[in-house]
């Protein structure tokens with residue numbers, strides 16, 4: 001059998017994000033029921049959506065539907081695109097002092113891609129279910145984070161744990177260095193004792209770097225950035241990217257058809273990281289509700305069969 005033929009026959013394991021999300025969600029739903037029936041508390045998420053970004057509107061709708069299906073109340077405050085930052089801050093501070101709201105999410109990006117940093121700092125750290133407040137980001141840096149966990153990176157890590165037996169010393173390459181995904185992802189991989197490289201748009205010779213990756217996490221927003229010949233045979237590939245093609249289809253940052261012939265395991269888009277991000281957000285919200293009432297809760301992110 002020729003080499004080409006052999007390579008063509010290889011099929012990566014597909015990491016099913018929906019399956020892993022359902023497992024996490026069942027723990028979230030059980031915890032929400034416990035809160036309600038034993039303590040009379042309804043875990044509640046407040047979402048601020050500044051209109052003008054169609055993708056954000058879809059994400060907020062999905063989060064709301066998921067919340068309701070798990071027994072989490074969600075309140076969406078929709079603001080017009082030209083809303084002043086001070087008015088967004090007023091909504092945040094009102095929810096900070098409202099004991100019935102356990103989690104606050106400011107849907108990003110803000111209109112005009114305004115820097116959200118200052119606004120994010122006005123969210124009470126205990127209610128910061130996206131883990132983007134500087135205090136929570138700093139706790140991650142110090143390996144002190146138990147709650148809240150950064151949603152997308154934590155979702156990626158759960159998927160990685162389903163495919164990788166031992167992380168110690170593996171070379172993990174994270175492509176993308178945003179505060180939302182790439183940077184916290186790199187921190188979590190460091191905590192797992194990986195050797196971590198972070199690549200970004202100024203990285204020279206990206207293929208030479210990605211070809212060294214035992215674990216490759218890609219979050220850039222460029223369809224087909226990662227081609228099959230940029231992947232180390234047998235690598236575990238997590239595709240965070242969400243790109244809408246001209247024909248309306250959604251695709252990731254990794255050329256899936258090429259990658260699945262080389263990688264050991266890979267997440268699809270859709271059906272990979274996306275469902276995990278939402279499940280982790282729900283887990284953060286229910287955990288925040290427990291903690292707000294000084295109630296103990298075993299980490300929802302860990303399970304015996306993860």
Ligand code: NAD
Pocket residue numbers: 152175176177178179180181182199200201202203206219220221222225240241242243273274275277278
């Ligand atoms: P961002 O625009 O804030 O950051 C993109 C990062 O990618 C930057 O660090 C940039 O330097 C890097 N980059 C851009 N082009 C590159 C290139 N050609 N080569 C190497 N690096 C490059 O984006 P983000 O918020 O981190 O999101 C990244 C992608 O992940 C987007 O497609 C977004 O929609 C998606 N996303 C998905 C989920 C999910 O739940 N699946 C969650 C968050 C973001």
